[in-house]
Amino acid sequence: MNNKRLDLNLLTVLDAVARRGSVSDAARELHLSQPAVSHALGRLRNLTKDRLFVRSGNRLVPTSRTLAMINPVRSLLQQAAVMLAPEQFDPQASKRSFRIAASDYPLLSIIPGFSARLRREAPGVKLALQPANPENLADLSAGNLDASFWTGGPPGEGWSLTPLLDETLIGVCGPDHPFAGGQEIGIETWVAQSHAIVAYGSMSHNPINRALAALGISEQITLISPSYSGAMAALAPARLIMALPRRLLPIAKTFRLAAFPLPVEIPSFPYGLLRHRRTLEDPGLDWLTNLLVTHVQQEIW
Numbered sequence: 002m003n004n005k006r007l008d009l010n011l012l013t014v015l016d017a018v019a020r021r022g023s024v025s026d027a028a029r030e031l032h033l034s035q036p037a038v039s040h041a042l043g044r045l046r047n048l049t050k051d052r053l054f055v056r057s058g059n060r061l062v063p064t065s066r067t068l069a070m071i072n073p074v075r076s077l078l079q080q081a082a083v084m085l086a087p088e089q090f091d092p093q094a095s096k097r098s099f100r101i102a103a104s105d106y107p108l109l110s111i112i113p114g115f116s117a118r119l120r121r122e123a124p125g126v127k128l129a130l131q132p133a134n135p136e137n138l139a140d141l142s143a144g145n146l147d148a149s150f151w152t153g154g155p156p157g158e159g160w161s162l163t164p165l166l167d168e169t170l171i172g173v174c175g176p177d178h179p180f181a182g183g184q185e186i187g188i189e190t191w192v193a194q195s196h197a198i199v200a201y202g203s204m205s206h207n208p209i210n211r212a213l214a215a216l217g218i219s220e221q222i223t224l225i226s227p228s229y230s231g232a233m234a235a236l237a238p239a240r241l242i243m244a245l246p247r248r249l250l251p252i253a254k255t256f257r258l259a260a261f262p263l264p265v266e267i268p269s270f271p272y273g274l275l276r277h278r279r280t281l282e283d284p285g286l287d288w289l290t291n292l293l294v295t296h297v298q299q300e301i302w
Contacts, residue, residue, distance in 0.1 A: 193221070
């Protein structure tokens with residue numbers, strides 16, 4: 002028999018006729034016409050060189066060849082049904098590891114509460130967090146990452162960005178800095194200070210730099226850090242100031258930092274979870290994304 006000519010629909014017809022003992026009954030079950038079922042049986046007879054069924058009274062009874070085939074045929078059909086069924090995700094039973102790129106902004110503000118929720122709702126699931134860096138997009142494209150926390154809009158076609166929150170900036174400094182009183186300051190005074198800034202790639206991606214560049218102004222940058230926590234730790238000893246996402250203020254207080262209003266208006270910026278569009282039919286990743294959205298919406302900031 003030429004396997005290239007085999008149509009699994011023929012095996013479905015064989016199974017239905019064997020169970021029903023009738024071409025007409027099999028046709029009704031399969032929502033086919035009687036000629037279509039008869040044609041399928043004819044094709045199977047040509048392939049197997051066997052009659053397959055013989056008439057006994059009002060019923061069709063299987064030949065010995067059909068009896069030998071029917072159990073393997075049914076097993077094959079069951080396996081095909083399982084293989085072709087839509088993928089399901091059971092968070093309580095899953096042992097999946099989700100690989101997500103994250104800067105220390107979500108590590109400090111989102112992940113602590115979310116990891117606790119994830120452990121409750123999917124105890125076997127692992128969150129494998131990887132550093133945010135310029136290679137994240139290439140890793141997402143190659144399938145080496147499942148998702149990445151992302152500031153701003155999507156990077157172009159082929160990407161899906163799920164919004165999580167809008168963030169704003171506030172100034173912070175050490176407790177002994179002149180700005181620690183929280184008073185309003187002029188932009189000239191502010192840019193004359195020594196600044197710390199956080200940059201994961203190009204500094205042009207930082208919203209404070211973009212806002213100042215639009216005004217034709219640049220601050221005196223003394224420290225460029227790959228993390229907010231590292232920058233905050235250096236502010237007081239080095240008498241630096243920096244613009245900090247407002248949701249990190251509770252962390253800033255652990256460094257004994259004081260907050261002050263920025264002298265330049267910085268528009269709020271979106272923060273979300275970035276995925277490659279080929280993952281949009283991944284039920285596990287869909288579930289994780291929805292859980293993250295729910296967590297952020299319910300979190301009290």
